[in-house]
Amino acid sequence: MTTLHPDHAHEQQGEIEIRHHFDDELDEIRRGLVQMGSLVVENTRRAGEVAVENRLDLVDAVRAGDQPVNALYRILEQRTCEILALQQPVASDLRFLIAATRILYEAERSGDLAVNIANRVAAQNGFPQLAEIRNLLARLVTESTKIFTSAVEAIANLDPEIGINAEAADDVVDDITERFFGTVHAHSAEIGLESAVELSHVGRFLERIADHGVNISQNVTYVMTGTFPDEDSDHLPE
Amino acid sequence: MVNDMDDTVDTSVSLAPGTADFDIDLDAMIAPTGDEADDANPVLIDVEDLNVYYGDFHAVKDVTLPVRQNEITALIGPSGCGKSTVLRCFNRMNDLIETARVEGKVEYHGIDLYSKKVDPVEVRRHIGMVFQKPNPFPKSIYDNISFGPKIAGYKDNMDDLVEETLHRAALWEEVKDKLNESAYALSGGQQQRLCIARAIATSPDVLLMDEPASALDPIATLRIEELMYELKEDYSIVIVTHNMQQAARVSDRTAFFSIELGEGGQRTGRLVEFDHTTTIFTNPHEQETEDYITGRFG
Numbered sequence: 001m002t003t004l005h006p007d008h009a010h011e012q013q014g015e016i017e018i019r020h021h022f023d024d025e026l027d028e029i030r031r032g033l034v035q036m037g038s039l040v041v042e043n044t045r046r047a048g049e050v051a052v053e054n055r056l057d058l059v060d061a062v063r064a065g066d067q068p069v070n071a072l073y074r075i076l077e078q079r080t081c082e083i084l085a086l087q088q089p090v091a092s093d094l095r096f097l098i099a100a101t102r103i104l105y106e107a108e109r110s111g112d113l114a115v116n117i118a119n120r121v122a123a124q125n126g127f128p129q130l131a132e133i134r135n136l137l138a139r140l141v142t143e144s145t146k147i148f149t150s151a152v153e154a155i156a157n158l159d160p161e162i163g164i165n166a167e168a169a170d171d172v173v174d175d176i177t178e179r180f181f182g183t184v185h186a187h188s189a190e191i192g193l194e195s196a197v198e199l200s201h202v203g204r205f206l207e208r209i210a211d212h213g214v215n216i217s218q219n220v221t222y223v224m225t226g227t228f229p230d231e232d233s234d235h236l237p238e
Numbered sequence: 239m240v241n242d243m244d245d246t247v248d249t250s251v252s253l254a255p256g257t258a259d260f261d262i263d264l265d266a267m268i269a270p271t272g273d274e275a276d277d278a279n280p281v282l283i284d285v286e287d288l289n290v291y292y293g294d295f296h297a298v299k300d301v302t303l304p305v306r307q308n309e310i311t312a313l314i315g316p317s318g319c320g321k322s323t324v325l326r327c328f329n330r331m332n333d334l335i336e337t338a339r340v341e342g343k344v345e346y347h348g349i350d351l352y353s354k355k356v357d358p359v360e361v362r363r364h365i366g367m368v369f370q371k372p373n374p375f376p377k378s379i380y381d382n383i384s385f386g387p388k389i390a391g392y393k394d395n396m397d398d399l400v401e402e403t404l405h406r407a408a409l410w411e412e413v414k415d416k417l418n419e420s421a422y423a424l425s426g427g428q429q430q431r432l433c434i435a436r437a438i439a440t441s442p443d444v445l446l447m448d449e450p451a452s453a454l455d456p457i458a459t460l461r462i463e464e465l466m467y468e469l470k471e472d473y474s475i476v477i478v479t480h481n482m483q484q485a486a487r488v489s490d491r492t493a494f495f496s497i498e499l500g501e502g503g504q505r506t507g508r509l510v511e512f513d514h515t516t517t518i519f520t521n522p523h524e525q526e527t528e529d530y531i532t533g534r535f536g
Contacts, residue, residue, distance in 0.1 A: 018460045021467050022487075085519045086486040 037152035048141030054126035062118035069111035148213035163221030312485035315495030320507020366437035370449035372429035374421035407435035427458025
């Protein structure tokens with residue numbers, strides 16, 4: 001298991017591992033973030049099915065699927081606050097807890113976006129099934145989910161590399177999103193203006209989920225290296 | 239024309255093996271607060287309306303403070319607030335001061351500690367104490383541990399008891415090859431852990447600690463704190479500390495004491511707030527507590 005302070009190399013055998021229970025508390029936060037992120041991945045995938053396949057029967061499941069995400073958000077935020085107050089963290093411990101509060105925000109917003117997607121499809125009673133649009137939308141779901149999945153893996157393995165390469169991975173999503181907008185626009189007369197607007201919203205939501213994933217990975221890089229991957233790039237939530 | 243698209247959602251994206259398997263117990267992560275947690279651990283030392291006087295001097299007034307089993311209870315507050323006085327009431331150390339008078343209820347396992355039938359020496363066997371400055375006996379490491387049990391009439395294998403006790407105090411590995419050397423040869427932090435070992439050698443169930451780490455460097459301090467955390471599985475600990483960050487790091491519940499100025503400028507200690515440590519340090523109920531822990535006064 002990956003932890004912030006994996007080996008107690010300074011410890012002699014039999015001695016007390018200094019701040020061992022503090023390490024456990026930090027790791028509980030890390031595992032909580034992974035669990036929360038995994039739930040968001042799952043729900044994004046489900047929301048994608050709702051949008052691409054018009055699976056209106058899954059809308060309620062998407063809405064329900066966000067509740068544990070919100071619950072984890074509240075619990076982990078409270079725990080993070082308590083650890084900050086009680087343990088006086090510094091250096092990598094402090095960076096981890098600061099990043100945890102940001103990651104919580106990013107993941108919680110992503111969970112909401114998945115619900116928004118399902119709600120938009122439900123409000124339209126499904127989208128017109130146009131192969132060209134549908135294929136691009138499916139692609140967008142896949143790529144956005146992939147980026148968010150990598151972000152969860154970054155937390156799970158405390159891997160700084162994923163954040164360093166995240167912007168490049170996100171370019172793929174941005175590219176598909178642009179093509180998706182163009183295609184929806186080109187077919188707007190055919191599918192109706194309202195559907196075109198709602199489809200565009202769904203596309204934007206998926207692109208935002210990928211952005212949140214990028215921010216999460218970059219926060220992991222910050223935890224592990226002390227700096228954001230590209231200080232010029234915008235790591236702040238838009 | 240788009241031609242490189244899949245027809246359906248690719249669901250092959252999956253987390254690395256093991257990543258999604260974490261199963262966090264949400265309920266367990268919510269720190270118990272307020273009434274729901276109040277029956278979590280049984281009360282071991284029940285203090286109600288405790289008042290302590292030294293002659294005419296009213297040192298501490300109206301303290302009500304349940305000490306719970308397998309918890310660390312921290313007493314914090316400015317100098318002269320009576321926190322050490324309260325701690326010393328728990329094993330009748332104030333008896334040693336002639337003018338001291340204790341009023342109110344101090345019950346241990348439901349027994350009135352100040353009843354005439356109670357032998358204070360017996361009390362201190364059950365409720366051990368560790369002081370600010372490490373004060374090992376001028377004897378060998380081994381004898382420091384065996385001394386108490388010997389007096390208490392311990393009949394079993396003393397070597398085993400010494401080893402087990404030193405293990406519990408996380409000192410065994412450091413001293414196992416020099417058990418017959420003087421305790422004074424140890425570092426300050428090791429001496430303090432030896433004193434903790436000595437205190438637990440007679441199998442008490444409460445440990446009172448009066449500033450146990452204030453004479454130690456930061457690393458030795460963290461070792462003592464980690465040891466306290468380990469020990470609370472078997473013991474209940476009450477610690478007096480003027481280092482409130484230490485109280486925050488180590489304790490389950492915190493009692494904040496302050497000083498009340500009486501007529502003629504008499505300074506009497508008073509319990510301001512007693513709650514879960516998380517509550518005290520994230521959202522205390524009393525403004526006075528907030529002002530003290532944020533460094534606005536005291």
